[in-house]
Amino acid sequence: MSGLPASARLAWWGTAWLQGRIGPDDLLDAVLGDDVTHVVGGPDGSAPLLLELADARAEGATAIAAVFPAPGDPAGLRGPRETNAAAIEAGEVALLLGAGRALVPAQVGRAVEWTLLPAERRPPPDLGEADRGLRAALLAAANALAELDVASWRPEVADELHDLRSAVPLRAPGGTPARCVDLAGRALHLEAVAHLALADDGGAVSAGEAAARRAAIEPLEQAARRALSAACSPDGWPPSP
Structure with a gap:
């Protein structure tokens, strides 16, 4: 598990949770990896990652995809511009498919803080x-x-x-x-x-x-x-x- 970037862990295990194949404890254990905690930052403070995923599921999220862009190579991201820029700077992003949202991770010590941003639908990679x-x-x-x-x-x-x-x-x-x-x-x-x-x-x-x-x-x-x-x-x- 330690070889997978945070967005990849969230994509595989978050998708399994959204589709009812694993429970919340398995999800959190896998996504955390060697980190102490994962939170989603916002204007009103930080919220647990699982709470954001539950909210995304209520908004129609059916799966999570990870994308790994780089300067000059947005890797199929369709925007908006602020989301593409944040994803490129981080080198990764998790797309909450069906909910029109994206989560961009930032490592802060042994914690990961995700930034919630809007995401436009993109064609799936082949x-x-x-x-x-x-x-x-x-x-x-x-x-x-x-x-x-x-x-x-x-x-x-x-x-x-x-x-x-x-x-x-x-x-x-x-x-x-x-x-x-x-x-x-x-x-x-x-x-x-x-x-x-x-x-x-x-x-x-x-x-x-x-x-x-x-x-x-x-x-x-x-x-x-x-x-x-x-x-x-x-x-x-x-x-x-």
Whole structure:
């Protein structure tokens, strides 16, 4: 569970709670993870996260989707502008599907404070397309970095890129498609690899070489974020058998 961002935990376990597959204690235990508490901030003070979810359910929320945008890549968010800006700054957002609301998390010590914002309906991501995009980005990055001799400047990056079976181990509530759990684990793994490769210039001897390495890695990081978003978007999941 610790490998999942807060919005992803809320998407998987919050959806299971909204659909009656788990109880409130299981929801809170899973969403908290290593945190002490999660609250929703507002003009009148903070309220428990579960209370906000119950209110959203009363307003028509049927599931929760997590999206992981970045500057220049809103990842399918449709607004409004203030919500997109907050989500991009945080790097994640949980959409309360059916209620027209979004929750943007902020880590405050060992607590998470969610900001409630309006959200416009967006088309669900295509799970298969996201999976294929991640595989294609991985292959392209591995080939490009091999030409740039990644093994000599970051051997650990080269090893991780070529281990196609690597994935962050994750726990999910019953009813979460196994395909989504697998995709999320691979996306988190490759996103971590991308961040490792982009942590510095890798001892590049020239600005041009550093730029070439970044150009090879950035599409992989984007594909990993989009794959994680698709894996955490119940509106795009395959129908339950």
